[in-house]
Amino acid sequence: MTQEGTHIPVLLEPVVEALAPTDGRVYIDGTYGGGGYSRAVMAVADCTVLAVDRDPDAMQRAWDHAGKDPRLKPAPGRFGELDLAARAAGHEYVDGVMLDLGVSSYQIDQAExxxxxxxxxxxxxxxxxxxxxxxxxxxxxxxxxxxxxxxxxxxxxxxxxxxxxxxxxxxxxxxxxxxxxxxxxxxxxxxxxxxxxxxxxxxxxxxxxxxNDELGELVRALVASEEIITSGGRLVVVTFHSLEDRIVKTFLRERGGAMGGGSRHAPEAPAGKSPTFELVARKAIDPTDEEVAGNPRSRSSKLRWAIRTDAPTWGEKSGLNSxxxxxxxxxxxxxx
Ligand SMILES: C[S@@+](CC[C@H](N)C(=O)[O-])C[C@H]1O[C@@H](n2cnc3c(N)ncnc32)[C@H](O)[C@@H]1O
Known part of the structure; x- marks a missing residue:
């Protein structure tokens, strides 16, 4: 169960496995929250993590954390602009992006x-x-x-x-x-x-x-990730409900070249565009029964991830509900 003042990171092991952090590389934690993902990534590799969060309370935790571990670099802002955040921090490209959507227990548990x-x-x-x-x-x-x-x-x-x-x-x-x-x-x-x-x-x-314009932010973050992740780098996204998952799934299938594919429902990839992501696993990863029993908040979570190819970006994506x-x-x- 969630205790007041803590946040149990969801799908932590599969997230770290999907990101595959390596020494000397740079990653973005686009949803720093309580820093669970950042800490786990820096525990397995001697890497730099840019901590992005739009909540000033979460950024305060990131600054405190950075005081103890200088490999964490706080980069306040929205993940919809994570390309700008990375560039402002001096990184033209990064080796991976993690997003853990929604709110943290810190936020939901505080009545104010x-x-x-x-x-x-x-x-x-x-x-x-x-x-x-x-x-x-x-x-x-x-x-x-x-x-x-x-x-x-x-x-x-x-x-x-x-x-x-x-x-x-x-x-x-x-x-x-x-x-x-x-x-x-x-x-x-x-x-x-x-x-x-x-x-x-x-x-x-x-x-x-x-x-919070959360779905608009998500679409912008996916496009920004396509822009900023270097060839061979990884995009890892954890969603909490079907609206979010549908956006991530459609984006990765489209940019992963899985559209068309003989289905009469699937649109063809636009002419002249090559896949910008390789979908290693087509199915989403769900939490284990054990994780759900220990942390009911993980119940509806889903993890999707993909590897950036060296193809040029497709850029803008609209398609939100007008x-x-x-x-x-x-x-x-x-x-x-
Ligand atoms: C589920 S929590 C992340 C928890 C984190 N993975 C951990 O292990 O502690 C989601 C965090 O994302 C932040 N967030 C949500 N939407 C955001 C956005 N558009 N830009 C930046 N941060 C955002 C929230 O403020 C919250 O702190």
Whole structure:
């Protein structure tokens, strides 16, 4: 079980094995968190690790860690811009990138960060600790936009109903607290009876993804990794839900040259493009039963990895859902 103030790294051994760290090389830990991956990588090889995280609390841990082990180089920022972070740290190319998506136990366990529907706290959810919060989204976005966010980012079947209840309630009193929103969601879907998970689970996931533009960040990180990983270097990604996994799987299959392949559903690779990644294992790696028993948070995790070829980058990738309002919409509403 997770204890307060710690984060148990998920799929740690297969991540290190997939990255295959080597002495003298440079790696990016794009999601430093509590530093579990960085520490494990530096334990098996005398290498440099650039620690990226968008959360100032995580970066403080990285600075503390770097004070004890100078092979760790803190590089604050978003992983969607990890190419810029590496270049700012003086590295034109790196030998591998690791990403462990989502939130850490440090974030979810701290009620004041507002990520959890189980603990009362401000309705915040901002990893970066600035910008529009989940409360801003819930209090300002239109009913239609909220329903789209809950539907696409939360795969919530009652998305419209919940959005309607939220808008009705906020006209009387705005939302500021996590439990207040969780209770409203619960009552809007007729309580908890017969439900395996808390009725607020999907809406909270959706709001978190939206407020942090997590899927946009993921797409940008994959493209940035293609740009920055040297030939023979590795990209290793751990995802926690199907939306993330689908993005990673599609990207690696597309850039790994697995599209086309005789399937009538699979698009052909664009003319003149050679695969930028070699997919050594086509199937994702799941946690063992033993890992899940020891750390239930690992239950839905999946690891995918690939080796960068020497082909030129394909660059930009779009394809995110255009029915989700962009964060600019919320920023403009806040500025009004
Ligand atoms: C699951 S935790 C990583 C845990 C880490 N592997 C460990 O072993 O301690 C995810 C971390 O990624 C960070 N993160 C999420 N999205 C990010 C982004 N777009 N850019 C940089 N960091 C991000 C979060 O702030 C969080 O600290």
């Amino acid at each position: 960060r507002g990520f959890s529907f189980m603990r009362d706290g401000p309705l915040d959810m901002r990893m970066e600790q600035h910008g529009p919060s989940a409360a801003d989204a819930v209090n300002l976005l239109s009913e239609k936009d909220l329903a789209s966010i809950f539907h696409f980012y939360g795969e919530e079947p009652a998305s419209r109903r919940i959005a309607k209840f939220i808008v009705k309630r906020r006209d009387e009193e705005k939302f500021t607290r996590t439990l207040d929103l969780a209770n409203l969601i619960e009552s809007s879907v007729g309580g908890r009876r017969g439900k395996k998970t808390h009725p607020a689970t999907r809406v909270f996931q959706a709001l978190r993804l939206y407020v 029915r989700i309002p962009s964060l600019d919409v919320l920023e403009a509403l806040l500025a009004e």
